[in-house]
Each structure stands twice: as structure tokens, then as C-alpha cells.
Amino acid sequence: MFCCLRAVRRRLCLEKILLQGVLQSRTLSGADAINALRPFYFAVHPDFFGQHPKEREVNENSLKRLNGYLENLQKPGFRSFKPTPLTFYVREREPNSSNVQESFSASGFRAVSFTLHTRDLLSTVLDILNSCSLSTEHIQSLNVNSQPHKEAKSTVNRPIKWDKTYYSFTGFKDPEEELEQAQRVETTLISWLDDNEASAVNKLKKSLPLRRELERLKFELSHQLQLSDIRWQRSWGIAHRCSQLHSLGRLVQQRPEVLKNVKGRTVVFTDRSGMSAAGHIMLGTMDVHHHWTKIFERLPNYYKLQKRLLLLEDRISQxxxxxxxxxxxxxxxxxxxEEYYETLDSFYNKLRDSRLPFHPRSLRGLQMILESDRYAPSLHEFGHFTIPTVCDPATLQWFIFAKAQEARENLKRKEDLLRYGALR
Incomplete structure (x- = not known):
């Protein structure tokens, strides 16, 4: 009996070792992982929980953490993985539905909680799908590389081929249609340019007087108000731009006293009025003179807020x-x-509470920008760090330390390019 038990134990250990070896030898690309998780994203996407704000918020936060985990898995040499607990509200499937559009119940959903601790994309994808009781059969159609077999190395990775109804229902772009459109544009662009060349030249000649009028108005207003520049956020037509400058000119004539604080500033015609994070005066093109007047009258308050913002940036730097x-x-x-100040203030409070052990002035010379629509830190080719406002302080510290030298090299390369361009 004991001999049988030892034999069974040896067999189970051997199967476990073989299973781990297979999983470790099989790799999944980032694109394949996204394709494999399409049913999962379709089941938990926050857009389908519009009438359930609590569940929508839970799914949004969990998706951010999941995306960060998947990004870390794809980083070469990244080994510091922490178990990541996640909770999702998964839309319930109808019991007997084969149609993609009908496969989820409109009213029901269930909460699913699981913890990620896998160290490769394939195991992670399987863990997620199994935890949510979603099928994993489609993963077999992916070309998962197997290192021990040489023939697998020569196979080309290809994504899952979904039915056309999937793209029309979910709103995702069909890669085959995009490729066909690109090919059509490539073959017809030259002929289209040839057909429209004469018309474009004719329109350009007709627009020259209006273009000269635009340059004249811009020069006169800039000189009269001692502005640094006048810009437009969008590609409005020349006639539209002239109309906006005429409106500003009339305001200068009617209320010259409210424009006494614009010296040295840049005026930008945009969709809304106020002051931008860069310190430019924004004039909404849909606003009337009354709104513009209010903005010019509030400039002293904007300048005070700008000074507070600079102090806040210094505190974050420290x-x-x-x-x-x-x-x-x-x-x-x-x-x-105001929006940028709120972003900085929230980020500063998080840093202050975490008390990260950065040595004073150890990162002088480096630069960073804050963005609220990202979930993982990155290093730009120009040398500055792009830091999400939701970034975990510990992750932030590790990333900056790991990339500091590369950031300095990128900054030096950027300065050399600028210097070379200035000398030419």
C-alpha cells in the first residue's frame, strides 16, 4: 500500500513539474493577450454599467490595476510582482445564446474577486478567464510560441479573427477593413491630388487677400496690446479667424481699460474662456464680449493662482x-x-502622505509631467518622465530610480539636437 502511495506521489509531482515547464515555455505576445481577453473586456467594460454607478466605478478602478499589471509583465527584466487582488462585476450570460450581441443579460451581473500572482501573460490570461467563468477555448487558436519545438519559432503570430457582427456591435475597429481602406487610399491619393491640383491653386489665389488681412489684424492687435503671440487651438478657416480678431479689436476700442494686464501674454482662441495651464489667455469663440470682458477683469486673480501653482510645483520637486x-x-x-492646480494639489497630498525616501537634490536636472489619463509611468524619448496622477508612490519611486540614468541620456541627446539645429 505504501509503495502505491509513493508511486502516486511521484506521478503527481512529475505531472506538476511538466505542467509548470509547459506553461513557462509558452509565451504570449501583448497583442495576443489583448485579443484573448476580448470576451472578458466585453463582460466588464464600464460603458455597459451606465445605470449602475457603483459597479461601474469598481470595474474602472480594477481595470486600471489590471492594465498596470499586464504592462509590468511585458517589461523586460521586471521581477518585482506583488499579488494584486481585483474585483469585477461581470455581466451575466444568457443560458442558451450563441449570438455575441445576445450573450449577456441586460439586467444581471455578478461580483467576481480574484488575486493575480502569475508571472507570465499566458498564465495571467487563463487565470482571469477561468476566474470569471469565461471560455478559454479561443486561446487555442492563438499562435502561442513553444520554445522546445523549433517549428513553432517559424510560425507567424496572428490575432483572433472575429465575426463582422462583433465589430459592429462593440464598436471596435475591424483590422481587415482598416487595411483595405489604407490600400485604397494608397492607390488613389496620387490620382486625387492630380485631379484637384488646379482647383487648389485657384482657391489659394482667391484667398490671398484674406490671408493678408489676417496677418495685418494679427500684427496690429499684437503691437497695440503688446502681446507675445495670438494663436488658434483649432484649424478654423481664415474668414473665421479674421472675424475673431475683429471682435477682439472692437472690445479694445470699447473697453481699453480691461486689457491693461495683457502685456507680454499669449491670447489663444479656443472652445472655452479662461487661463490655460501654460499661462495663456483663452478666449472662447462661442462666448460674447461680456464673457471676454470678465476674463480680462479676472486676470489679476489668475496671476495670483499662477504663483501658487509655481510654489506647488516646487514643493512636489522637493x-x-x-x-x-x-x-x-x-x-x-x-x-x-484651475484644473491643473487641482491635479497638482491632489498629487502633492498623495506624495506628502507617502513620505517617499528621495535624497534631496539627487534628481536635479530631470523633468516630469503629470497626466490624468494614464495608468503607468513612462519615459519619453525627449527625457522627461510622464507620471500618472493615480500612480502608486512605491511604483513611482522604483520607476524613477530605474530610469534616471536613461532620462539624463535622453535629455542630453535632446539638447545636442537643439544645439545642432540652432547652429545650422
Whole structure:
């Protein structure tokens, strides 16, 4: 009897070792992982929980943490994995439905909780699908590489091929249609340019007087108000831009006293009025003169808020070892001064409470920007860090330490390119 038990134990241990070896030898690409998780995303996507705000918020937060976990799995050399508990509200499937559009009940959902602790994409994807009682059969159609077999190395990775109804119902883009459209554009662009060349030249000639009028109005207003620049957020037509400058000119004539504080500033015609995070005066194109007047009258208050914002950036810099907090207008969404201040204040309070052990001035010379629509920190090719406002302080500390030297090299490369361009 004891001999039988030892034989069974040896067999179970051997099966466990073989199973681990198979899982470790099979790898899944990031694109394949996203494709494999499509049924899961379809079942938990927050857009389907519009009438259930609590469940929607839970799913949004859990998806952020899940995406961060998946991103870490794809980072080369990343080994510090912490067990990540997640909770999702999963839409219930109808019992006998084969149609994608009808496979989920409109009223029911269930809560599913599980903890991720796997260290590769394939095991993680299987863990998620199994925990949510979702099928894993479609993963077999993915080309999962197997290292021990040479023939698998020559096979090309390909995504799951979904039925057309899936794309029309979910709103996802069909890659085959996108490829066909790109090919049609590629073959017809040259002929289209040839057909429209004469018409474009004719329209350009007709627009030249209006273009000169636009340049004249812009120059006169900039000189009269001593502005640094006048810009437009959108590609409005020339006639539209001239109309906006005429409106500003009339306001200058009617209320010159309210524009006494605009010297040295940049005026930007946008969709809303206020002051931008970059310190530019925003004039909403749909607003009337009364709204513009209010903005100009509030400029002294905006300037005070701008000084408080600079102090807040300095405090964040002190907590992060001297790294400079910057706002890059070309790379970040257009925010008002109030919105950006709230973002900085929330991030500062989180840092202050965490008390990260950064050595004073150890990161001087480095730069970072804050973004609220990202979930994982990254390093830009220009050398600045892009830090999500929701970033975990411990993750932030590790990432900055790990990438500090690379950031300095990228910044130096950027400075060399700028210097080279200036010399030419």
C-alpha cells in the first residue's frame, strides 16, 4: 500500500513539474493577450454599467490595476510582482445564446474577486478567464510560441479573427477593413491630388487677400496690446479667424481699460474662456464680449493662482529629490489653470502622505509631467518622465530610480539636437 502511495506521489509531482515547464515555455505576445481577453473586456467594460454607478466605478478602478499589471509583465527584466487582488462585476450570460450581441443579460451581473500572482501573460490570461467563468477555448487558436519545438519559432503570430457582427456591435475597429481602406487610399491619393491640383491653386489665389488681412489684424492687435503671440487651438478657416480678431479689436476700442494686464501674454482662441495651464489667455469663440470682458477683469486673480501653482510645483520637486515638474503644451491636453492646480494639489497630498525616501537634490536636472489619463509611468524619448496622477508612490519611486540614468541620456541627446539645429 505504501509503495502505491509513493508511486502516486511521484506521478503527481512529475505531472506538476511538466505542467509548470509547459506553461513557462509558452509565451504570449501583448497583442495576443489583448485579443484573448476580448470576451472578458466585453463582460466588464464600464460603458455597459451606465445605470449602475457603483459597479461601474469598481470595474474602472480594477481595470486600471489590471492594465498596470499586464504592462509590468511585458517589461523586460521586471521581477518585482506583488499579488494584486481585483474585483469585477461581470455581466451575466444568457443560458442558451450563441449570438455575441445576445450573450449577456441586460439586467444581471455578478461580483467576481480574484488575486493575480502569475508571472507570465499566458498564465495571467487563463487565470482571469477561468476566474470569471469565461471560455478559454479561443486561446487555442492563438499562435502561442513553444520554445522546445523549433517549428513553432517559424510560425507567424496572428490575432483572433472575429465575426463582422462583433465589430459592429462593440464598436471596435475591424483590422481587415482598416487595411483595405489604407490600400485604397494608397492607390488613389496620387490620382486625387492630380485631379484637384488646379482647383487648389485657384482657391489659394482667391484667398490671398484674406490671408493678408489676417496677418495685418494679427500684427496690429499684437503691437497695440503688446502681446507675445495670438494663436488658434483649432484649424478654423481664415474668414473665421479674421472675424475673431475683429471682435477682439472692437472690445479694445470699447473697453481699453480691461486689457491693461495683457502685456507680454499669449491670447489663444479656443472652445472655452479662461487661463490655460501654460499661462495663456483663452478666449472662447462661442462666448460674447461680456464673457471676454470678465476674463480680462479676472486676470489679476489668475496671476495670483499662477504663483501658487509655481510654489506647488516646487514643493512636489522637493519631495521627489529635485526633479522639475513641467507642463508641455504640445504633448498634454489643454487644461485650465484651475484644473491643473487641482491635479497638482491632489498629487502633492498623495506624495506628502507617502513620505517617499528621495535624497534631496539627487534628481536635479530631470523633468516630469503629470497626466490624468494614464495608468503607468513612462519615459519619453525627449527625457522627461510622464507620471500618472493615480500612480502608486512605491511604483513611482522604483520607476524613477530605474530610469534616471536613461532620462539624463535622453535629455542630453535632446539638447545636442537643439544645439545642432540652432547652429545650422
Amino acid at each position: 519631495l521627489l529629490g529635485g526633479i522639475q515638474v513641467i507642463y508641455i503644451e504640445e504633448l498634454q491636453p489643454l487644461l485650465t489653470l
